[in-house]
Amino acid sequence: xxxxxxxxxxxxxxxxxxxxxxxxxxxxxxxxxxxxxxxxxxxxxxxxxxxxxxxxxxxxxxxxxxxxxxxxxxxxxxxxxxxxxxxxxxxxxxxxxxxxxxxxxxxxxxxxxxxxxxxxxxxxxxxxxxxxxxxxxxxxxxxxxxxxxxxxxxxxxxxxxxxxxxxxxxxxxxxxxxxxxxxxxxxxxxxxxxxxxxxxxxxxxxxxxxxxxxxxxxxxxxxxxxxxxxxxxxxxxxxxxxxxxxxxxxxxxxxxxxxxxxxxxxxxxxxxxxxxxxxxxxxxxxxxxxxxxxxxxxxxxxxxxxxxxxxxxxxxxxxxxxxx
Amino acid sequence: xxxxxxxxxxxxxxxxxxxxxxxxxxxxxxxxxxxxxxxxxxxxxxxxxxxxxxxxxxxxxxxxxxxxxxxxxxxxxxxxxxxxxxxxxxxxxxxxxxxxxxxxxxxxxxxxxxxxxxxxxxxxxxxxxxxxxxxxxxxxxxxxxxxxxxxxxxxxxxxxxxxxxxxxxxxxxxxxxxxxxxxxxxxxxxxxxxxxxxxxxxxxxxxxxxxxxxxxxxxxxxxxxxxxxxxxxxxxxxxxxxxxxxxxxxxxxxxxxxxxxxxxxxxxxxxxxxxxxxxxxxxxxxxxxxxxxxxxxxxxxxxxxxxxxxxxxxxxxxxxxxx
Numbered sequence: 001x002x003x004x005x006x007x008x009x010x011x012x013x014x015x016x017x018x019x020x021x022x023x024x025x026x027x028x029x030x031x032x033x034x035x036x037x038x039x040x041x042x043x044x045x046x047x048x049x050x051x052x053x054x055x056x057x058x059x060x061x062x063x064x065x066x067x068x069x070x071x072x073x074x075x076x077x078x079x080x081x082x083x084x085x086x087x088x089x090x091x092x093x094x095x096x097x098x099x100x101x102x103x104x105x106x107x108x109x110x111x112x113x114x115x116x117x118x119x120x121x122x123x124x125x126x127x128x129x130x131x132x133x134x135x136x137x138x139x140x141x142x143x144x145x146x147x148x149x150x151x152x153x154x155x156x157x158x159x160x161x162x163x164x165x166x167x168x169x170x171x172x173x174x175x176x177x178x179x180x181x182x183x184x185x186x187x188x189x190x191x192x193x194x195x196x197x198x199x200x201x202x203x204x205x206x207x208x209x210x211x212x213x214x215x216x217x218x219x220x221x222x223x224x225x226x227x228x229x230x231x232x233x234x235x236x237x238x239x240x241x242x243x244x245x246x247x248x249x250x251x252x253x254x255x256x257x258x259x260x261x262x263x264x265x266x267x268x269x270x271x272x273x274x275x276x277x278x279x280x281x282x283x284x285x286x287x288x289x290x291x292x293x294x295x296x297x298x299x300x301x302x303x304x305x306x307x308x309x310x311x312x313x314x315x316x317x318x319x320x321x322x323x324x
Numbered sequence: 325x326x327x328x329x330x331x332x333x334x335x336x337x338x339x340x341x342x343x344x345x346x347x348x349x350x351x352x353x354x355x356x357x358x359x360x361x362x363x364x365x366x367x368x369x370x371x372x373x374x375x376x377x378x379x380x381x382x383x384x385x386x387x388x389x390x391x392x393x394x395x396x397x398x399x400x401x402x403x404x405x406x407x408x409x410x411x412x413x414x415x416x417x418x419x420x421x422x423x424x425x426x427x428x429x430x431x432x433x434x435x436x437x438x439x440x441x442x443x444x445x446x447x448x449x450x451x452x453x454x455x456x457x458x459x460x461x462x463x464x465x466x467x468x469x470x471x472x473x474x475x476x477x478x479x480x481x482x483x484x485x486x487x488x489x490x491x492x493x494x495x496x497x498x499x500x501x502x503x504x505x506x507x508x509x510x511x512x513x514x515x516x517x518x519x520x521x522x523x524x525x526x527x528x529x530x531x532x533x534x535x536x537x538x539x540x541x542x543x544x545x546x547x548x549x550x551x552x553x554x555x556x557x558x559x560x561x562x563x564x565x566x567x568x569x570x571x572x573x574x575x576x577x578x579x580x581x582x583x584x585x586x587x588x589x590x591x592x593x594x595x596x597x598x599x600x601x602x603x604x605x606x607x608x609x610x611x612x613x614x615x616x617x618x619x620x621x622x623x624x625x626x627x628x629x630x631x632x633x634x635x636x637x638x639x640x641x642x643x644x645x646x647x
Contacts, residue, residue: 040410040411040412043410045410046407046410049406049407049410052406053403053406056399152488153488154422154423154424154425155424156424156427156448163428167428239399242402242428243398243399243402243424243425243427243428244427244428245424245425245427245428246425247398247422247424247425250397250398250399250421250422250425251397251398251399251425252399253396253397254396254397291403292407295391295393295403295404295407295408296407296410296411298391298392301361301371301392301393301394301395302361302362
């Protein structure tokens with residue numbers, strides 16, 4: 001009897017690996033397919049282009065990963081981009097010209113994002129409202145704030161240096177991409193190699209057990225929303241700077257869905273408890289490549305949403321087949 | 325394993341080469357067309373006309389390749405233009421979702437030497453070879469003149485506005501300026517309906533509640549006109565004699581043509597086919613041809629706002645167009 005044991009162990013191990021590496025394999029297949037289907041796909045300029053396009057929702061998705069692993073969800077991130085963007089432009093135009101104004105705008109954008117995230121966290125943990133409902137409400141509130149403050153008009157920065165952050169390059173790679181990758185590294189360490197990260201996973205998989213193990217469940221949960229908010233702040237300032245302007249009715253529309261889709265494609269369970277940052281990074285890039293390829297291949301714009309939806313479905317079905 | 329990879333790589337490189345050669349011989353010029361995706365009837369018409377122009381020119385001009393992309397938001401359209409630039413386009417025809425958001429990326433394209441045609445929505449800092457648009461001031465003015473005449477210079481008007489962007493203001497200001505000449509015409513109220521049928525329906529319902537006597541409705545857009553007509557029909561009111569939309573949608577022109585609703589007797593054009601003219605300009609631009617018999621190069625082209633009535637409705641009716 002003892003001899004038979006290793007065999008099922010091996011199959012289980014193999015199956016586990018398949019599920020864990022599914023996002024990576026999907027990305028690989030997509031890259032191979034894309035490079036065959038389009039001659040422009042592998043051009044360095046196209047690659048940096050795709051990476052820059054995904055970096056804004058990517059940064060948001062990184063923050064969202066913590067919230068989702070902790071068992072929550074944040075629907076307000078898209079609207080938050082708009083309101084933080086509008087406030088950032090007001091701050092930078094008020095602060096005048098010069099680099100210090102840029103520095104002030106950047107730091108206040110991150111701080112503002114953190115504050116709005118904290119607001120979400122407070123409503124959810126103190127008011128004991130389900131995160132879906134609470135952030136559905138703040139989604140509407142943030143968008144409305146952005147529209148009201150700006151009188152629904154597009155706001156343009158008058159600072160000469162501001163557009164350099166989102167539009168600049170270092171060693172041929174756009175700044176937003178650097179920020180995205182660096183932030184991914186930092187968040188990875190935070191999630192996998194810190195007590196906080198382990199607590200996030202613990203409260204996501206079973207909050208009761210977590211609280212018996214002396215984890216301050218509500219405090220940890222609250223912090224995940226602050227992280228998501230601050231990430232939104234970073235994304236908002238990069239996007240605003242790239243465009244040198246912000247449109248309150250248009251900025252961040254459907255970002256919450258793109259971010260959630262990226263997190264899920266990356267293998268993080270929506271029920272919470274487990275997930276990885278690198279998975280999210282891959283999920284983000286997959287979504288970006290799909291978008292890029294649909295454009296490069298000239299697929300009818302009316303069909304693009306369907307292709308995107310199908311790929312999300314397939315990715316998720318492939319990954320979670322192993323769980324059942 | 326390594327050997328296999330090598331074969332794989334060779335196959336891919338080979339395939340890429342084939343596609344490279346294939347495309348580089350087929351097309352001498354590449355033209356990218358970027359529009360907002362259909363969020364109301366007019367933009368649906370826009371995409372239809374863009375595709376129609378591309379189809380027409382593809383048959384005539386074998387050495388030009390076209391790419392048409394549509395974006396659901398301004399920031400997505402920035403990505404679309406970036407994608408087109410990666411494909412090394414020689415000309416860009418763009419109707420910007422919102423000008424400020426697109427300003428920088430259009431500037432980048434123009435600075436790269438791409439022949440740039442901006443359609444309908446003007447950039448704050450012009451970065452284009454040609455700008456082509458409908459006549460927004462004219463749409464307001466022509467509409468107001470016709471309406472004033474129909475009302476014999478007296479009565480009550482309610483007005484429903486579009487999205488709160490500069491185009492809307494130009495139309496509304498021109499309309500009010502003409503109406504200023506008619507002291508007996510009173511504009512009772514003016515509310516935004518965002519060029520949406522549904523929003524216009526709600527706004528009109530409120531107007532009907534609020535004002536017991538309305539003689540005419542001006543709503544500058546035929547999509548909104550459908551909402552207005554619905555609200556009037558449901559209320560059963562008979563005091564409203566004239567309603568005027570604008571832009572020239574297929575359904576409304578059909579109504580005018582067939583006299584099926586006596587309130588609807590005219591519209592003023594603001595044609596989505598302007599994108600097709602934009603594509604034509606780009607074709608001339610990349611080939612460095614003069615326009616028609618012109619001796620000069622235009623930098624701004626403003627299309628006439630034409631009054632469509634029963635007499636000329638046939639000329640503006642396109643059966644296949646969605647708008």
